[in-house]
Amino acid sequence: MNITRRGFLTLSGAVGGGIALTGLGLNLNPARAYADELNKMNRVKVAKQSTTICCYCSCGCGLICSTDKTTNKIINIEGDAEHPINEGALCAKGSGFFQMTEANEHRLRKVLYRAPGGDKWEEKDWEWALPRMARLIKETRDKNFIKTNAKGELVNRCEAIGHYGSSNVDNEECWLITVMSRALGIVYMDHQARVCHSPSVGALAESFGRGSMTNHYIDMKNADVILIMGSNMAENHPMGFRWVTKAQEKGAKVIHVDPRYTRTSARCDFHVPLRSGTDIAFLGGMINYIIEKKKYFKEYVLNYTHASFIVSKDFSFRDGLFSGYDAAKRKYNKETWGFDYDANGIPQRDMTLTNPRCVFQLMKKHYSRYTLDKVSSVTGVSKENLLKVYEVYSSTGVPDKAGTECYALGWTQHTVGVENIRAMTLVQMLLGNVGIAGGGINAMRGEPNVQGSTDQAILYHILPGYMKQPSASLDTLEKYLKKYTPVSKDPQSANYYQNYPKFFISLMKAFFNDKAIKENGFGYNWLPKIDDGKHYSTMHMFDQMYKGKIKGFFCIGADNAVSSPNTGKVRKGLEKLDWLIGENIFDNETYQFWRAPGVDTKNIKTEVFLLPASASMEKEGSISNSGRMVQWKQKACDGPDQCIPVGEITIKIMKAVKELYAKEGGVHTEPILNLYWNYLDKQGHFDALEVAKQMNGRFLKDTVIEDKVKKTTTLYKKGQCVPGFGNLRDDGSTCSGNWVHCGQFGADGENKMAKRGKDDPTGLGLYPNWSFVWPINRRILYNRCSVDLNGKPYNPKRNILEWKDDKWEGDVPDGPWPPMADKAKGKYPFIMQRDGLGAFFGQNMADGPFPEHYEPLEGPLAKNPMSGQLINPAIEIFNSDMDKIARASGKFPYVCTTYSCTEHWCSGALTRWQSWLLEAQPEEYIEIGDKLAEEKGIKNGDKVKVSSVRGAVTSCVAMVTQRLKPFTIEGKTVHQVGMPFNYGWLFPKDTKDDSTNFLTPTVGDANTFCPEYKAFMVNVEKA
């Protein structure tokens, strides 16, 4: 890549500014000096440049690597000034990217092996490790394979092998992991998305049809009001936060609602503290305010949502419980949550919104209970502050204003995580803020490829592209497709998932190629099936491991011994494994569980393999940021010594397993032997482009496609890439490993993920020619909501889409059909919903169709002020001897919440090994409000012990602060403390700290099992 002197100065300037968080990339002077120094050293002349994407948070910032042409070593990494998101700036982690290269002495370089009972790592090589791992995998699988379940249903699965990770590897690697795991029959498979943003998918898909962030980071500059709630965005998504400050510079109001006063609060117009775990009460009050004060955007609510639908007469809500609750099962029977249909099978509607059984009236009634007094008493927020937020935010409920919301783990990591987000979807639909520039709900993921790893479905409950995981009762392909292919009788509903069979059969062809044929159901029964109603999430996996049921475990790019809840239980589970395969760029506490504090290594029989992986910039491939932007990374150099990409490790392990089965036979060999697995290049290395094309999809025979809009026909030859998912077929003539990625290559093979066009025709930051955004390069989802029934923009100043001269102009429209006023051809805007409309009433939720406030599993109150149900009645209660609970107890009187800091990433498993970052945040600490510290006699810098009923962190530093204020809850004073979750015992070496997750409970959201890391009870005392 060529960099001009001017471009280089801009680029380097941005880097210099990026080092200081507060500068946010605006000060060029220090960097000019830095650029001059580099030029003097002639570094640029001897280096080749390659572009890559940051591998920490989900902002998707671009970086440029300079690699010495003679040594093939990276000599410099800096922000990419051309990149539209970060414009050359980087946060502390991105600025320290160089310390992840082979220059870091702590990088893994060799295959490491720990023998049963051993007390050290032994250096090995791939030739030794691959056959040994394949042998263990085969033995465990064959010995423990489950052909049929207790009911006699065919399930073809192996519950004795677990797989975790990873959302910090590339899309192509995630896809290979997902395919390999399915072929082996693994069902205990999960990754970081489960414990961070699984509720985002559950909530956003229910309300809008897709589980993704609706808009994108740059779009935040278009908002009039920005509500940051459930996130410390300035510290955890710093380059995304730049776009918030840009909106603020243009006059937008920025509000931060969070238990702590943070750097985000400092940059906002006002900060409002609330008690952890009370977000639904806060938002319920806002919904009540919007409806009572008639602040909603009526035309939008009427036409684009199902507010007018009539709910079954049998539906009810009493004292915290919706109709259909079964207390013994802790589950709802949702039969009474249906809609009334007319004789043609179309939902009945009341367009006056006055019928007491219409969704709007039921919602109004439900939230009328969330009065200012009640909400203030539950949340600890003053009535003045509540009104201030409600007034400012609801001012966006008009056509020419936009309000957006930014959240992260502060909303997801609760027993009501999905319903927290759902509550905001209700607010946004009432105000008409979905599908518009500067609007939407922004799920900001904490890992670089949570979006992609979720899209590729390293998850037990879905297959790539959000296809459903087959379950035991669906014993034929026909039954499976019938269940998951929705039918709508309403001619104005696009009901896009009616194409489900095309996506699913193309997926099977990508798995098994020509072995998947109609006669064998395209290989449907080769896939493992989960039991109906049973769950296999992270917490379930470690529960089973603790019970000794899981024998082998893959831990890829993760550190469960620090990051998983109730880690005392997790570590005991790891001790029961026969084998563990780890893949990473640094060692961590999970891979060395056998010599953790208090563990007698002689008694641990586990064989452990630690495989050295290439770092992000040492391999080619794509990752997807939170805005669904799928960006292609160039390879800067090879990884050091024996390091190879996770994709190559995956291919080689599975290849060795295939060879064993081919030679020896075994149990249920079809998915292994029939698996299409030709993804190594001619030199025997990982071919990321080849995998990416398989994910995109190809024509498997010459095919003529007619374009009815353009009135053309095109002949596509066998082997050409399918140019978009509208061309996929259900007859086996196309393959596509993930239909949402279909279109990332042109039919001519153009890699659209690598595009770097900087044109921005709307001026709204869509950058249509920068990389590829799924689906089909659409930058803002549900964008047909931004226009009126005739296709005219509601806000001409922020015009992302317009129907002109019988066609759409602007962003790629959410479906090609004309606007809704055309009754013959026009469609509703939420095309992935069966009924085509935004859903206030969540018929598929495990814990109720309207979000309702429940207390956390552990909280300071003995009674829920909102109802007779103290905790979420639909959550699963784990009951091993290590799943203790203490609520409203004198012994553990303080609410604790956990979080990350700018300089560290997740468990700290990458960042603790980097001296620049570690120096800035060297050790575990606890934030304690000054009033509580005074009561406890704790001074700033004292060592303190923090304990919960499950365990303790025995030596962390007290940070006494005014940033945490006590709350008045139901007339009582409640103190809250906060701890980062970035530390463990392994490194830095002299640390006495260990994971914060010794304190957290094994409990999760009722819908998606995201753990409740954000609200539990502890005690704090001087160490």
Ligand code: SF4
């Ligand atoms: S951590 Fe996030 S904000 Fe920081 S440089 Fe990386 S992608 Fe950008």
